[in-house]
Amino acid sequence: MRTAFTELVGVEHPLVGFNRAPAVVVEVSRAGALGVLGATMYTPEQLDARLTWMDEQLAGRPYGVDLLVPGSVGAVDGGGVPPEHRDFVEGLLADHGIPPLPADAQLDRTGRIDISLETNMDAQVVHELLEVTFSHRVALVASALGTPPPEMVARARAAGVPVAALVGTGEHARRQLAAGVDVLVAQGTEGGGHTGNVATMVLTPEVVDLAGDVPVLAAGGIATGRQLAAALALGAAGAWTGSVWLSSLEDPAAGVIKEKLLTARSTDTVVSPTRTGKPARQLRSAWLDAWGRPGAPSPLPMPWQSTLVREAWERIDLAAEAGDARARELESFFVGQVVGTFTELRPAGEIVRDIVAGCEQRLRELGGVAARDVAG
C-alpha cells in the first residue's frame, strides 16, 4: 500500500507503531511499518544508547522518535503539591495496604514508566534529547503533546527529518499546521493515553480537510486491518497505533498488567487526569474510582500531578507485581478502547503482518462493492 505517508518516510505500509521499548519498535520497523520510540523518560545518554542499538538492528530501515516536548519549554508555573493532595494519596494507599518502597528498591524508571507520559520540562535536557535524536538516522520525529517548539521544527528541517504532531481537535490542527509540521496525527477520544473528546470517525476527516497536502494519520481505535482500512476510507494516509503493541510479546509491561489488559473489555477504560494532570485514557481501576468519589481533591495541573503520584505508582506497581491482590485492584495502564480485542500476546512482527494483510483484503473487497455485494 502506497500513500503520501509511506512516500514521505520510506516505509512499505501506512502504519506507525508507537512503543516505549526499543525491542518492539525494531520489530515493527522490520515488518515494514514505522516503529516509533517513546523517548521522553530517557536521559540523553540512555536515548543515545538505545538509538545506537536500533540503528544496528535495523540496518537502514526507517524508525521514528517521539518526544513529549512542551511547546513552551521550561515555562512551568509555580504551584507545587498541596499537603491535602499528599494526604489523599497516602490515605488511598493505606486503605489498600500498599507498603512503602523498600529502602534498597532498585527502580529503573525508564523501564517502568507506563507509556512515556511524564514530561521532561528542563530546557537543557530537551535540547540534548533533540541533539541525540538528530544524530541518529531517524525518519520521523513526533511531538506527542502540544505544538512543537520552534527549536524542534528548525532542527528537524535542518536535518531533513519530517515532524509529526498529535492533534485532538480542528483548532489543534490549525496551530500545528501554522507551526510547520509535516504530518498530523488525528487522535480520537477512543485512543489510549492523553486524548480529547472527538472520536476518530469524526476527527480524521475534519483534520484531513484542514490539512491540505499535509498527510494525516488516524489514531485511536485502530488495532486491526479493518480499522486501518476504515482510517484510509476516512481520508487518512495511514494509522498511528499505540495500544495494540501492549499485546505484543516484546512489550515489557509486567505480568499483572498484561493479565489485566488481556481480560479487559472495550467498556473498561476511562479518561482521567489523575496520572499526569491532563486527561488520559487508561484502564478503569480502584485508583480511578477513588479520585471520582465525593471529597476527593481535584487533580493538579501538569507536571504537579505526576510529581504527586509518581512514588505512589512505584509502590502500587511493585506490590501488584509481587502478587498483592489489593494492589492489583489499584493497578492500571494507559490504553485505548481497542483493549477489548486483545486475546493473546503475539510477536510484534506478526501483529504488523496481520493488520496489513487484513487491510489489503478489506480494500480489495470494498473495491468491488460499489458495483456488487459487500460482505457484512
Added chain:
Amino acid sequence: MRTAFTELVGVEHPLVGFNRAPAVVVEVSRAGALGVLGATMYTPEQLDARLTWMDEQLAGRPYGVDLLVPGSVGAVDGGGVPPEHRDFVEGLLADHGIPPLPADAQLDRTGRIDISLETNMDAQVVHELLEVTFSHRVALVASALGTPPPEMVARARAAGVPVAALVGTGEHARRQLAAGVDVLVAQGTEGGGHTGNVATMVLTPEVVDLAGDVPVLAAGGIATGRQLAAALALGAAGAWTGSVWLSSLEDPAAGVIKEKLLTARSTDTVVSPTRTGKPARQLRSAWLDAWGRPGAPSPLPMPWQSTLVREAWERIDLAAEAGDARARELESFFVGQVVGTFTELRPAGEIVRDIVAGCEQRLRELGGVAARDVAG
C-alpha cells in the same frame, strides 16, 4: 451498493436516515436509502395518519418506524420528582429570565419534541402503536432503547417485518441477538441522543464479530460518503444516521436551533442525562453547564427526569424562538459530533445522493490502493 442489509429491506443504498418528521423520512426513502420515522411521541391516531400519508407519498418504496419501546413495558418503579429538583430547575429558568408558559400556549408536542427521546411507558399505548405500525407497509421496525419486548418481536415475525435494535456495547449485542433481532445498530459514543462510551471505530467490528449472519449497521459519526465507506470497511452492512438530517431543509427544528447547529464545532457536544434520565449527546449549553456545577442535584432516572424538565424545555424553546438571548444560551438539541460538519441546510434527497456518491467514489479509490497509491 449491495449488502446484506440492502437485500433484507429492499433498498438501493446501505443507508438509514432517522428523523421525527415524515417529510424528511419520505425524501430519504425516495432517494433510495431507508427513511425511518421516530414515532415515539405520536398517539396511535397521529401515527396512523402519518404512516398513511407516507404510504401515499412513497408508493411502495420501503421505509421504517422507530419506537422507543421499553423492554419491560409498564414496569416503571416509583420515585417521582423531589421538590429540590423542581426548585433547581425553576431557579435556573428564573436566573435566565425565562417567562412561564402563556395561558393560551398552543403546544404541539409531537412537532416540538427534539428527537423522540421521551418514552411512552403505558403498555396499552405501546400495544396500539405496534398495531398501527404493522397495519402499514413498514420494511423495518426499530427499538431505540433496550431489548425489544417479546410482544414486539413476535408481532414483527408474524408480519414478516425485520426488527432492528440499537446497541452500545458487546453485552447489549448479545442480549439483542438472544431476543431474536434481525439487524443490530452499533451506536458509537460520537452519535447524538442516547449513547454509550465506546466509539464507532471500536464498537462496530466488535458487534460485527458477535453478530454472525445478522447484519450490523454502524451509527455515530457518519454524515458523509467517506464515513459510510469507513463503516463498510469496519464490516458493517451499512450505516444508521440521525444527526445529519437535522441539516436538511425538511427538518422542522426551529430557526434558533438550526442556527446553533450550523455554527457548532465537533467539540461542542456533551453527553448528559439531564434531559431524559439516560446519558444522551447534545449541544453544550448553559443548561448543561448549570447541571454540572457544585450543588446541582443529580439527574433523576428515566422517566422522572423527562417529567421534571418537559415544561421547562417548552418555556426555553418558546422564549428562544421569540428571540430571547438568555433563552438562546440555554437552548440545546440532541446531536452527534458530526454537527461540526454542518455548513448549510440542504434538501434531504441531496444529502442522500452526496453520501452515496462520495462513498462509491471512495470505495473505488480504496480498491486500487492495495496495489497502488491512495489519495491522502
